[in-house]
Amino acid sequence: MQFPFKTPTExxxxxxxxxxxxxxxxxxxxxxxDAETNTRLVEYKQGAGGQTxxxxxxxxxxxxxxxxxxxxxxxxxxxxxxxxxxxxGVDVEFAEVIEGARTQVGYIIxxxxxxxxxxxxxxxxxxxxAAHAAPVELAGKASVLHxxxxxxxxxxxxxxxxxxxxTIVSADIDNVYEGLxxxxxxxxxxxxxxxxxxxxxxxxxxxxxxAEIKERYGCALVGLTKGGRGATVLCEGEFLETPxxxxxxxxxxxxxAGDAFHAGFLYGLLQGEEIESSLKLGxxxxxxxCRALGARTGLPTRxxxxxFLKA
Numbered sequence: 001m002q003f004p005f006k007t008p009t010e011x012x013x014x015x016x017x018x019x020x021x022x023x024x025x026x027x028x029x030x031x032x033x034d035a036e037t038n039t040r041l042v043e044y045k046q047g048a049g050g051q052t053x054x055x056x057x058x059x060x061x062x063x064x065x066x067x068x069x070x071x072x073x074x075x076x077x078x079x080x081x082x083x084x085x086x087x088x089g090v091d092v093e094f095a096e097v098i099e100g101a102r103t104q105v106g107y108i109i110x111x112x113x114x115x116x117x118x119x120x121x122x123x124x125x126x127x128x129x130a131a132h133a134a135p136v137e138l139a140g141k142a143s144v145l146h147x148x149x150x151x152x153x154x155x156x157x158x159x160x161x162x163x164x165x166x167t168i169v170s171a172d173i174d175n176v177y178e179g180l181x182x183x184x185x186x187x188x189x190x191x192x193x194x195x196x197x198x199x200x201x202x203x204x205x206x207x208x209x210x211a212e213i214k215e216r217y218g219c220a221l222v223g224l225t226k227g228g229r230g231a232t233v234l235c236e237g238e239f240l241e242t243p244x245x246x247x248x249x250x251x252x253x254x255x256x257a258g259d260a261f262h263a264g265f266l267y268g269l270l271q272g273e274e275i276e277s278s279l280k281l282g283x284x285x286x287x288x289x290c291r292a293l294g295a296r297t298g299l300p301t302r303x304x305x306x307x308f309l310k311a
Contacts (some may be wrong), residue, residue: 001235001236001238001274003220003274003275004220004221004236005168005188007143007144007168007272008143008165008167009143011142012141012142013064013067013141013142013143014059014066014270015059015066015142015143015146016056016066016067016068016138016141016146017053017055017056017066017068017145018068018134018135018139018145018154018155018158019051019149019150019151019155020050020051020052020053020070020104021049021050021053021068021071021072021103022050022053022081022103022104022105023046023048023078023106024046024048024049024105024106024107024255024294025044025105025107025108026043026044026046026108026253026293027041027107027109027110028041028043028044028111029042029109029110029111029112030111030112031112032109032118045294046080047296047297048084048294049294049295050070050081050104050259050295051150051172051174051258051259052068052146052147052148053068054259054260054295054296054299055146055172055259055260056068056090056146056263057085057296058260058264058289058296058299059263059267059270060088060089061088061299061300061302062264062267062285062300062305063301065091066089066090066091066142067090067092067094067138068085068090068094069094069095069096069135069138071095071096071097071126071127071129072095072096072101072103072127073098073101073124073126073127074097074098074099074100075102075103077102077103078102078103082095082097094137094138098124100126101124101126101127102124103124104123104124106119106120106121107119107120107121110253110255110293114251115251115252115290116254117253117254123150129151130151130154131154131156133154134157134158136158136161139158139159139165139167140161140162140167142167143167143270144168144266144270145158145162145167145168145170146170146172147159147170147171147183148171148173148174149171149172149180149183150177152177152178152179152183153179153182155171155183156182156183159186159187163186163188168189168269169186169189170188170190170262171183171187172191172192172258172259173190173193174192174196175196176196176199176200181217184213184216184219187217188221189221189265189269190213190217190219190222190223191222191223191225191233191262192223192225193225194206194225194226194227197209197224200213201213206224206226207232210224210232210233210234210239211234214234221233221234221235221275222234222235225257225286227254227257228244230242230243230244231261231265231279233275233279240279241279242276242279244286244287245283245284245286245287246287247287249291251291252293253290253292253293253294253298255294255295256289256295256296257286258286259295260282260285260286260295260299261285261286263299264278264281264282264284264285264286265279265282267281267285268280268281268282280309284305284308284309285299285300287308288304288308
């Protein structure tokens with residue numbers, strides 16, 4: 001099935017991101033510890049993360065022209081996170097460093113047996129965007145604007161500015177935030193975490209919940225990722241599903257798998273692929289991203305992705 005919209009060309013970037021970045025402190029343990037126990041780490045690593053920043057970094061690694069707008073603190077984590085995007089080649093002209101603020105951090109406990117993780121995080125309120133502070137100059141510079149909705153009113157302003165120029169608006173949403181109803185009707189491609197459709201609608205059945213979201217908000221394509229069971233989307237009255245790929249060498253860490261999926265899916269869209277092929281690309285990038293510790297460590301290049309799909 002073709003996407004129900006035309007992706008614009010002749011933009012400065014293929015994809016621009018506006019949303020969260022973070023620095024993750026990843027701790028691998030044999031199994032999740034019980035209360036009142038003492039567990040020795042198997043491995044520890046500091047890595048760059050964040051929903052939107054990771055998706056944009058993945059798209060850059062796949063050969064797309066990308067830009068990122070988000071806020072960093074003036075701490076060591078902020079310098080590390082910003083440098084990580086610059087090292088990938090992402091344009092960070094619209095990124096900001098907020099004096100005295102602490103960069104968002106995540107403390108991630110990963111079970112060695114399965115690669116599943118538990119995330120403990122914090123975000124400095126000074127990193128949040130009010131609607132008037134949204135960098136709307138970036139919104140229409142890319143073929144696709146990718147958001148994560150942590151600051152819904154600012155994201156809504158970005159989405160309006162993007163759509164006014166023909167830019168496609170994509171969103172990765174994992175929770176219900178104040179102001180979200182203003183943003184949702186402005187999204188063309190809404191693919192969420194598995195839990196979000198139920199949290200938003202109160203409907204347990206995935207397909208019924210997705211149909212309700214599409215009916216309420218009019219997004220051209222709605223869907224959800226399902227971890228090891230792949231992904232499902234609804235477009236023009238038809239449900240499309242793709243199974244997950246086996247992780248080469250076994251799953252080391254599922255951190256950032258959803259971010260990687262969005263990158264692969266948007267890569268397909270930007271390459272002119274059909275929805276089914278884009279779903280497959282999303283699942284492939286997600287699987288490859290789970291090969292190594294850290295949200296961005298295992299992200300593939302275009303050559304690695306092509307080789308994986310040929311195998």
